Amino acid sequence: MEKLIDSPSQDRSPFWSYDGRYIFFNRLINGREKVVYVELGSEAVHVLDHGPGRATLAAASPDSRYVLLTANRLLGWNVYIHDLQTGETTPYAKGYGGCRAKYSHDGTSIAWVSHKADGKGDIYLSPAGGFAPVRLTIDNQRHDYCPEFSPCDRYIAYASGPSLYSGNYDIMIMDIASRKVWQVTHSEACDMLPTWAESP
Numbered sequence: 001m002e003k004l005i006d007s008p009s010q011d012r013s014p015f016w017s018y019d020g021r022y023i024f025f026n027r028l029i030n031g032r033e034k035v036v037y038v039e040l041g042s043e044a045v046h047v048l049d050h051g052p053g054r055a056t057l058a059a060a061s062p063d064s065r066y067v068l069l070t071a072n073r074l075l076g077w078n079v080y081i082h083d084l085q086t087g088e089t090t091p092y093a094k095g096y097g098g099c100r101a102k103y104s105h106d107g108t109s110i111a112w113v114s115h116k117a118d119g120k121g122d123i124y125l126s127p128a129g130g131f132a133p134v135r136l137t138i139d140n141q142r143h144d145y146c147p148e149f150s151p152c153d154r155y156i157a158y159a160s161g162p163s164l165y166s167g168n169y170d171i172m173i174m175d176i177a178s179r180k181v182w183q184v185t186h187s188e189a190c191d192m193l194p195t196w197a198e199s200p
Contacts, residue, residue, distance in 0.1 A: 005043050011085035019062045022069060024048065024058035035069055049082050049089045059102045062126070068092070068101040068110065076168060079112050096124065100146055100184050103125060104153045111136075111147040112154055123147045125176065136174060144172075148194050157184070166190065 009028040015025055023036045024037045028044070035048040035058045048067060049055050055071040069089070079093040079101040085107035092101070093112060108127050113121045121143040123136040136156065137144040146159045157174060161169030171184040173196045185191040 005045060007146055012118075013057055015058050015060060017064045019064045022060075024060065026056050026058075027080075033069070045177065049080075051080075051089055053098045056079075057100055060104060061103045062089070062107040066103075068112075069104065070099040070101065075162075092131065093126075094131065098124070102147055102149060104149045104164055106153055109149075109153070111149065113145050113147065121145050121164070123156060123174075125156075136176070136179065144191055148196060150196050151198055157196065159192040159194065161190070 007027065012026050014025040022037045022039055024035055026033050027036045029047065031147050032143060033054045033056050035039065035055045036045050037048055038045050048058065049069060051071065053072045055069045057070040059068040062143050065084055067084060069080045069082055070077060071080050076097055077099050078091055079098045080090045081091045093114060096114040096116045098112045098114040101110055103110055108128055109125055111123055111125050114124050115121060117135055118140045119138065123144050124133045125136055126133045142160050142162055143164050144158050144160045148157045150157070154176060155173050157171060158200060159169045160172045161180050162169045168188055169190045169191065169192050171191050172178065173182045173184055
């Protein structure tokens with residue numbers, strides 16, 4: 001284990017860029033959580049986005065040009081895209097709000113969580129190059145969070161539970177094309193944050 005940088009505050013939620021060059025993570029700056037990044041081999045920490053409010057949960061695109069953010073500007077949480085080449089940050093899920101966005105491995109799709117349909121968390125899918133949202137999870141009694149594309153991009157794993165902030169969350173897997181769902185865990189614990197292993 002190697003310590004990468006010294007930190008003046010609590011750092012969390014790391015995410016590697018696909019080219020292995022950068023690590024993005026959250027840091028408290030002047031009392032507000034911000035997404036920052038460090039280039040491997042350097043100890044210089046850079047703030048990714050200087051917009052108002054909080055920003056968290058960075059997720060880079062496979063081409064390492066864009067970074068998805070969950071940010072609370074003025075009117076609640078929403079998904080934003082930051083262009084690393086231009087430095088511009090723009091809202092992505094306009095009218096939907098949301099959080100925890102992730103790119104597919106081929107870079108063509110974005111999955112994220114929105115409360116728009118039923119006031120609970122649902123997984124939505126949209127082309128990365130535009131915004132044409134499709135609601136994937138339709139159980140109006142449960143909260144669905146933490147989408148993760150499988151390495152082949154055919155499936156999405158996610159956490160599903162009866163209460164927003166607590167309760168018995170379980171891991172589910174959905175076949176995106178057919179919408180067929182399998183429940184993976186059946187424990188009394190709160191199972192969240194699914195991660196796929198790479199295919200052999």
